[in-house]
Amino acid sequence: FALLKNTRMLKAVQKNATKGDPESVISAIDYYCRHKEWAMNVGDEKGLILDSVLTEVNPSTALELGTYCGYSTVRIARLLSPGSKLITVEFNPAFAAVARQIIAYAGLQDKVTLVEGPSGDLIPKMKARFGIKSFDFVFLDHWKDRYVPDTKLLEDCGLVSEGSVLLADNVICPGAPEYLKYVRNSPRYESRYYKSNLEYTKVEDGLEKSVFLG
């Protein structure tokens, strides 16, 4: 039963990881999901691509759509420079509750703001509520049919500016075909596909990195 799986994952982190050590939290989740119960974290293989793009961008303000258990939240927050902030948006309160505990266990709660609710409602409130000028980096990992509407919403709300980087998970599996068409055909994006595998499997998946040209 999915929600109980997330509490089992949290227990595995509390048992096998060291409090305040993000690397051990990441390894504990990867071990659990590879050997015990598969879960839809971005995972260790695509996680290395996420790490490399993040290090290149070095964002001061980052947004994650779809927190789930906080695995990618921890991967992103651990690489942020001092004073940088990550806002992560989760729709499902039970997922959010587990994610808060995993983020806190990694000792990254001061860099992360977890907001609960549908991305479509929360994105228009970002400027007013968090004083965000624009996001340097956005990780899209929520409902795949929300990637296009939410990207358009970010543009319309002035939350992306020249040089902002969007990184989308699962563009092959489960797939986000409309999103790929949108960013690859738009003159406002420079897009590139990073071929990889669906987390903890040999199935093809990949990440699409799209730089907003303004």
Ligand SMILES: Nc1ncnc2c1ncn2CCCCCNC(=O)c1cc(-c2ccc(F)cc2)cc(O)c1O
């Ligand atoms: N703030 C918000 N607003 C709207 N929706 C929101 C939200 N916050 C959350 N959600 C709701 C997203 C629920 C999770 C989305 N992710 C996925 O659905 C997902 C599925 C797979 C998968 C692949 C092969 C399979 F056989 C089965 C599953 C892999 C992945 O890496 C995935 O990210």
Ligand SMILES: [Mg+2]
């Ligand atoms: Mg994903």
